[in-house]
Amino acid sequence: MRKGLPPKDSDELVLFQKGYKLLKKLGEGSYAPVFFTEYTDSKKKEEPRKLACKIIDTKKAPKDFVKKFLPRELEILALISHPHIIHVQSIFLRKQRYYIFMKLAEKGDLLDYLLKNGATSENRARVWFRQIALAVQYLHELGVAHRDLKCENCLISANNNLKIADFGFARFVVNAEGQNMTSSTYCGSLNYAAPELLKGNPYFPKSSDCWSLGVILYAMLNKSMPFEEKNVRNLINRQTQKKWKFRSKVVDALSEEVKHITKRLLDPDPNSRWKIGQIVDSDWIRMDNRLWEMSPDEQRCLNQARKEFARYVEKLKTTKDGTGPNFSKSSTLQLIKQTDLEKDKSILLKSQRFPMAVIPMIDKRSGEQSMEKEKTGDAKRRKR
Template identity: 55%
Template sequence: MAKDIFNTPSEELTLAQKGYKILKAFGEGSYAKVYLSEFQDKGEKTRVLACKIIDTSKAPKDFVKKFLPRELDILIRVNHPHIIHVHSVFQRKSKYFIFMRFAENGDVLEFILKKGSVSEAQARVWFRQLSLALQYLHNMDIAHRDLKCENCLITNNFNLKLADFGFARFVSDNNGKLLLSSTYCGSLSYAPPEILKGAPYLPKNGDIWSLGIILYVMLNKAMPFDDNHIKKLYEQQVSKRWNFRSKVVDSLTPQVKEFLPHLLEPKISNRYSIDDCLSSLWLSMDPRFATLTAAEEQALQASKEGRKAIDAARPTESKGDNVLILKPTDHHHRESLP
């Protein structure tokens, strides 16, 4: 057992019997830690995974009763080439072990802090991949509600994967009626003005604003607004007081300069939808984006069936050794190189 992991010998043994080994910690969230781990099944090659461990005994009741069930419910059902693939989920007493694909190049924020702002061409690739993942979710009436650079993971082939569904939720009821959100979710820097205002909001529209913040950060290695004071932040947002940094503005195309304001649009009725983003002139500048990969097309078609598609795909639960195993269909998508 690694010295920074506080699993019991019994938990370690149970995981080992399933082929899993926890190695070392490399990340931490509000109520969870993320560990490097390994999986080996019946003589197959060892696979490196990430494991998110949530100890519900140390988390607030609101999180355990409301947010965690939503996260698990959505995680084990979604399947998209640009959403981090969940390998399996185990529950043992108060702990949940979520094993997922390991992103070798960290997250977008880490990448930008180390290497600086990315080229517009690279930002276009990552933005498209993120937008396709969001389109998939929105088609099924799921809002992410915590889009930020830290939740955009980068694989060994420099493809982007959307992760962390801790605040995700369905935005309609079983009858298709839209549900307004009244819970403040996500990070202040990425929150749209309607959330800062404190009124019930449409979470899909909020996702688009956050998408715009991510694109701005990719291109500028900075945030568009000063978030040190909420009232001033709100005033800056509604008055559209932001600019591209002088360091990069002359190198950017007119198309991206025209596109980004549609995302950072304070008036919800004028803000782009995810379909508007994907059909934008800026994305169409790259001829490779004229067609979807087979995996992207398959996911899009599945999402068009809406919420029924993932309700039907709900995995079966099997209990044994005091471990709840929720294992989704293991689709392996071929990486699409930028």
């Protein structure tokens, strides 16, 4: 598509009329490609916003995904807002396709960064790891587990901040008593998956999230994975026997505190593995006195998560079995199908022939600040 000209595709034309212009494909999936997009607000005189658009074609996607995982993802995306989670601006439905517009991560994902730049310094790892740990803490306080934490789903913003993305496997994991529930669905990527998940037994998703955080931390510090096995049985054996170690080229330069937190996160016993609160309050994080306290936005989001959690638990008590709402009939998905424009004119947008529904997302400004420069000697070498 040439910049400046309206698109010929009917779907893209409707989006174009609403200010969204799909420009370039960033990635390809079997049923969910991602496009670089520009958004122009006709009411404001400002530069176009740079966004990424994930297009989910429900006709091409597996039926199980469309009926179970997609409704959960949409419900959670409509709820969450945190400075270290990629911001979703809006979600459109046109015929069989969902268009999810989110803020563009200009510097790619963490995996690409490590492949291009090598292992991070411990100082950079501390700042980045704290950011994604705070995002996971927010989710867990909300009663949500991500279930697919990995380097590819940690995106780097223009200001060098790390943000969690991709909530395709996320779900609420608490019951009507506010207690954590087990899950039996295999989710995530093999080398980031906790041993209890790989064994095929019911597992606690929040604990498996913490294991995945341990793998990400190890990858940051070593530019390699703690376990690289294609055979599941061999992988489980290596995990349960703790057959991993820091690479010889970095081990002597690492602090005892970061070695300790990595060991506690890669604990094969989920009962003794560190929980998210222990991670955020760890001695390693507190080695940098700038990170002792949350920013106002971080604290506000955490407080809001606790309020939303209380509302969610109350909602569960009204369901028949107390295990959770039916997401196929959730309030978010009902917004898509609502036709009474007198109630909320922003809910359903119509072109001349084809309806397009939109879930309006509140544009919550995170007040993101640039990460301070590393004090280590290799900081300059890793600058882009």
